[in-house]
Amino acid sequence: MNKPVIVALDFADDFECINFLNQFPKDEEKLFLKIGLEMFCQFGYPFVRNLRERGYNIFLDLKLHDIPNTVKRTCEMIAQWDVQMLTVHATGGSEMIAAAKEGLAGSSTKLLAVTQLTSLGQTELANELQVPLDSQDYVTHLAKLAYQNGADGVISSALEVPVIKTATSTDFLCVTPGIRPKSSQVGDQKRVATPAHARELGSDAIVVGRPITQAQDGHQAYVNICKEWNK
Numbered sequence: 001m002n003k004p005v006i007v008a009l010d011f012a013d014d015f016e017c018i019n020f021l022n023q024f025p026k027d028e029e030k031l032f033l034k035i036g037l038e039m040f041c042q043f044g045y046p047f048v049r050n051l052r053e054r055g056y057n058i059f060l061d062l063k064l065h066d067i068p069n070t071v072k073r074t075c076e077m078i079a080q081w082d083v084q085m086l087t088v089h090a091t092g093g094s095e096m097i098a099a100a101k102e103g104l105a106g107s108s109t110k111l112l113a114v115t116q117l118t119s120l121g122q123t124e125l126a127n128e129l130q131v132p133l134d135s136q137d138y139v140t141h142l143a144k145l146a147y148q149n150g151a152d153g154v155i156s157s158a159l160e161v162p163v164i165k166t167a168t169s170t171d172f173l174c175v176t177p178g179i180r181p182k183s184s185q186v187g188d189q190k191r192v193a194t195p196a197h198a199r200e201l202g203s204d205a206i207v208v209g210r211p212i213t214q215a216q217d218g219h220q221a222y223v224n225i226c227k228e229w230n231k
C-alpha cells in the first residue's frame with residue numbers, strides 16, 4: 001500500500017468542505033483526512049462520524065494537552081469513535097502520554113505526539129520558548145519521551161525524521177506536516193520540505209492542507225502531490 005498523503009480539512013464551513021471532497025472521484029482510493037481544531041470545534045463528533053461512515057480514514061488532530069486524568073478520560077471517549085490517529089502534545093509529559101495510551105486501550109487508534117510545531121523555527125525555540133537545544137535535539141528528545149511512554153509515533157517536520165528513527169525505532173511512525181511543493185507559498189510554516197524530500201527522509205505519511213485545499217483544482221493538486229510522494 002502507498003504511504004498516505006493526509007489532507008488537512010481546515011475549512012470554516014462544512015458545505016465548503018463537502019464540496020471540496022466531492023471533487024474526488026468515488027472510485028479513487030479512499031482519502032485520509034485530518035480533522036483539526038477549526039472543524040472539530042464547530043461541527044464536533046457528528047462530523048467525524050459522518051466522514052467515517054463515508055469510508056474515509058480519519059486523523060483526529062485535537063492536540064490534547066492537559067493533566068493525565070483529563071487526557072485519559074477524553075481518550076477513553078475517543079477510543080469509541082473508530083478514528084485512525086489522534087494527537088496529543090508531547091510537552092504534556094511522560095505521565096500524560098502514558099495516560100492517553102491507556103485511554104485508547106482496546107481501540108486501533110494510533111497515538112501521535114506533537115513535538116515542535118512546524119510553525120516554530122530555531123529563533124522562536126530559543127527566544128520565545130527559551131529552550132536551550134537546537135530543533136533536531138529538542139524534537140529527538142520529545143520523540144524519545146513519546147516512544148518510551150507508549151505513543152505509536154510523532155508529528156514533526158520531515159527534516160527530523162532520520163534522527164527520530166535512529167533514536168527510537170524504524171517502526172515508530174513519523175507523520176510530517178509542513179509540506180510545501182516547490183510552487184507553493186510557505187505561509188506560517190517554518191520547517192518545511194517538499195513531498196519528494198519528505199519521502200527521501202523517510203516520513204511515514206505527509207499532512208498537506210492549503211497547497212491542496214486552496215488550490216484552483218484541489219483534486220489535481222492532490223494527484224500531483226501523490227505522484228511526487230510515491231515516485
Ligand SMILES: O=C(O)c1cc(=O)[nH]c(=O)n1[C@@H]1O[C@H](COP(=O)(O)O)[C@@H](O)[C@H]1O
Pocket residue numbers: 008009010034036061063087114116117118119155156177178179189207208209210211
Ligand atoms: O498536528 C498537526 O497536524 C500539525 C503539527 C505541526 O507541527 N504543524 C502542522 O502544520 N500541523 C497541522 O498540519 C496542517 C498543515 O496545513 P498546511 O500548512 O495548510 O499544509 C494544519 O492542519 C496544522 O494544524
